[in-house]
Amino acid sequence: MATTDRGQITLDGTTVSVTNLGKIFYPESGTTKAEVIDYYTRIAAVMLPHVVGRPGTRKRWPNGVDGQSFFEKNLASSAPQWLTRASLQHSDRVVTYPIFDSVASLAWLGQQAALELHVPQWRFDGSERGPATRLVFDLDPGEGVGLAECAEVARSIRDLVATLGWTAYPVTSGSKGIHLYVPLDRALDGSGASTVAKQIATGLEKLHPDLVTATMARNVRAGKIFVDWSQNNAAKTTIAPYSMRGRDQPYVAAPRSWDELDDPKLRHLLFDEVLERVESDGDLLGDLDPPVSAAVADTLAHYRNKRSADRTPEPIPAAVANETAGNTFVIQEHHARRLHYDVRLERDGVLVSWAVPKGVPTSAGENRLAVHTEDHPLEYATFAGTIPKGEYGGGSMTIWDSGTYETEKWREDEVIVRLSGERVQGRFALIRTKGDQWLMHLMKDQNASFGTEFPKNLEPMLATAGTLEGLDPQEWAFEGKWDGIRVILEYRSGTMSLRSRAGNDKTRDYPALAGLAAVLDGHDVVLDGEVVAYNDAGVTDFGLLQRGGEPVFLAFDLLYLDGVSLLRKSYSDRRTVLNALAGKVGELEVPPQIEGTAENALEVSTDAGWEGIVAKRRASVYLPGRRGSSWIKVKNWRTQEVVIGGWRTGQGNRAQGIGALLMGIPGEDGLTYVGRVGTGFSDRDLESLLAVLEPLRQKESPFEEELPADDRKGAVWVRPELVGEARFMDWTATGRLRHPSWRGLREDKKPGDVTGRE
Structure with a gap:
């Protein structure tokens, strides 16, 4: 983007004014405001799915990270009208939040010196607070511990939620610790999400009392990882994935792979590193959030902001309609301040709209100005009536034509459709020229089975x-x-x-x-x-x-x-x-x-x-x-019969018993090690297993190879005589069970009955 000190940038048809582009926000690295805005525009494709539909709280550093910062919730009256917004009733006031749902909105975020964007774990459902779509665990290291210990706790949470059928996605926070996100497959309100997260956190504290605390008090955090479950409360927010951080260096809340968390040199990532990773790997959180349409990204916010239900007869629904494959169109004759015709095409649950002052062109040689306006609700397709004078669009409106259309091309700057109405029939092109200015053109007709342009670079559904x-x-x-x-x-x-x-x-x-x-x-x-x-x-x-x-x-x-x-x-x-x-x-x-x-x-x-x-x-x-x-x-969860070759002693409540079982499959010279399993047990299960395994103790390992140091730490070896069954996701490249969970002993099986990968 341009690096002059001020100017305007146009993103997807929206113009954003930018100033003080040369101001240095991060003195240690020399990172400027222009670079921050550039980052947010380039990261938008992967960041937006994780913030869209959620109220955005900004943390601003007007004079850079060496200066004062402050949180901002309410949207100022001077904010651009094109910003999507939604209001929430707080205990003492109504707060209007911006909704970040476009590249332009993220550019505006950078222009505001809002280095950090914080969002809750729920999305708006129409104009109301919706259920949580995900859980988040903020792993905050106390004094004496760091990212390596956070990664260890993250793996434990991953394995724990896997027993519930859930998947966990790690994000290095860009500050101190790790955020762990878990997409929900069921609706939970804020209190329900907090309850579930607290149960997981406190359960982990009992399993690993020397490493984990779920207690808010800071005086108990030294040498431990605080698993903060409280950010699942509907009133709280978490730094958004891919948001920059207001630290000494331009770090980012960066999604990571589980393999990366195994690296003892794990560190936080800078904004330019994150851009490079996204270019090569895409969004590592691609499966985290439900589709925007399912969570209702409020594309009608602009429409509602311009109208009040008590002053206009126009339809004002609370939410976008469920997305359908509908293909209706309507052209409305609108006698407002000046006569014009509104052309509306149904797409993605709304009517995409243009105001055409001189009406649709009637010959192939004509180009008619068409001004792109806000999306309208589907209910508007049948609206006819009088909008009171003084209201937005005041004047009479009638339906001039309606019917169905076929899409030949639909891009951000060009739309080609075939309209089939009572008065209008033919192929029309709408071409963006600048900002919200478009041209509407009647194309020379082809035969009825006209071909469509070869679609290049389609992205997969x-x-x-x-x-x-x-x-x-x-x-x-x-x-x-x-x-x-x-x-x-x-x-x-x-x-x-x-x-x-x-x-x-x-x-x-x-x-x-x-x-x-x-x-x-x-x-x-x-x-x-x-x-x-x-x-x-x-x-x-x-x-x-x-x-x-x-x-x-x-x-x-x-x-x-x-x-x-x-x-x-x-x-x-x-x-x-x-x-x-x-x-x-x-x-x-x-x-x-x-x-x-x-x-x-x-x-x-x-x-x-x-x-x-x-x-x-x-x-x-x-x-x-x-x-x-x-x-x-x-x-699919898969199952594998295994032979127990030993156990690792536990910690905390399990200190005198079994922490994890060491599993193998019979090979030529002993057991072939397939990993350890530490989840899926009840306390009674652990007591019963200890009772039957104690008599089988032996000094030598029954495994063919030497186990990894971490796995054999505190190991107790047993004669390989008992068979059990583990549930797991898949096999790793090294022959281990990925995300195993214990299902129980198989007393009907002998070790000789156990075979390799099932």
Whole structure:
């Protein structure tokens, strides 16, 4: 971006005034205000999903991090009108918060010297406070401990919530500790979320009293990690993922991988490092938050802010309508201060609107000015009446035409549609020229089956983590979830490309797939699928793919074929055309759907050793780059029979007993170590296990190899005679069970009955 001291930047059609760009916010690094604004605009794509729909509390440093700072909740009257906002009733006043839902809003954040953005764990549901969508644990190190100990506690919480069927995502806070986020698969209000988080934190304190405290008092934190569960209270906030921090250096609340947390040199990351990571790895929190449409990003906030229900007959719904695949349009004749015609197209639960002063063009040689206005609710499509004088848009309004439309192109700066109404029929283009100024143009008509432009660089639609419970197989289709790399395949005029979810070109990474060009020759096509490698058991194996296993492309969706966009067609229709294409060209592998109920799909996928199941609503359209609630993914928990080779002594309440069992599978010269399991036990389970294992004590380890130092610390070895069963997510590359949880002894089995990977 420009580095002059002041000016304006236009982002997605919104103009933001910026000043004092040369001011240094971080003296130690020399980082300027311009660099802060640049960071927030470049990180927006991955940051927005985690803050949209949530009230934003800002922490501002007007004179840089060496100066005074203050928190700001209420939005000043001087704030730009284009900012989305929502109000909350506090104990003594009503506070209007900004909602950060656009690149421009984050640029404004930087312009305000608001280095930090804090948000709660809930989203607005219309104009009301909604349920929590996630839990957060703030791991705060006391004196004498640091990130390494925070990482140890984070792993314990991860394993603990895994027994509840939840996944945890770590974020180094950019300050001292680690934040651990857990997406919720059920609705919890603020008190419910706090209760669950407190139970987990206090339970962990009992398991590890020498390392963990869940007590607020600061005098007990020395040498321990304080697991702050209180930030799940609806009235509290946490630094947002990807937010910068007001520290000596420009650190960031940075999402991390679990492998990184195993690094003893783990440290906080600077803003430029985070940008580089996102460029290569995408959003490590991609599965954390539900899709914006499911949580209702309030795109009607501008509309509501301009109107009052007690002064206008216009519809003012409390929330955006549920997203549908609707394709209606309406043109309204509006006798306001000046006559104009409002053109409105249904999209994503609202009516996207333009004011066209001279009406829609009637010949191909005309260009008509069209001013992009605020989104309107779907209810407005049938509105006709008189808006009182003095109110926004005051004057009479009638419906001039209405009907349906087909989308040929929909981009931020260009929309091409075919309108089919009673008075208007034809192909129209709306082209942005500057800011909210557009031109509306009647295009020269083609034949009725007009083709659409080849869509380049489509982003894949993403599934939402959830459950298959209650899904009707008449409405939902079930597919396998594959352990590979998601790609979009484009083939046109003899050229094929593969692009990853992050938009990176993967074509050269898989030269063995070049033969697909010959298979698809004669067609222009865009496919959504996965590059996988099959192991000897015929199961997709990401590790094998990474190690150079033979790549195979699995095509599971068809987005474009020979001039026809299928994005707005139903999943069932897309799948039918995909199967027909595969049958015609041959050698295009399309994984089969699983017939029957959701329960049957889970059983089939578990028996086959698949990663999981993806359920897709048969009537759903394809939403590029968005996490749609019409696609639901479920990962399989797997089970493995194991032989107990010993235990590690516990800490705290477990100090005199079992802290974790050491598990193995019989090999040629003893047990092959597959890891330790420390969750899934009740106190009674631990007492019973200790009673049956004590008589089996022996001096020598029964394992073939020497165990890692951390695993054999405090180990008690036993004769390998008892068989049990553990539940786990999958196998690690080193042959360990990932996220294991104990299920119990298998008294019906002998060690000789236990086999390898099941």
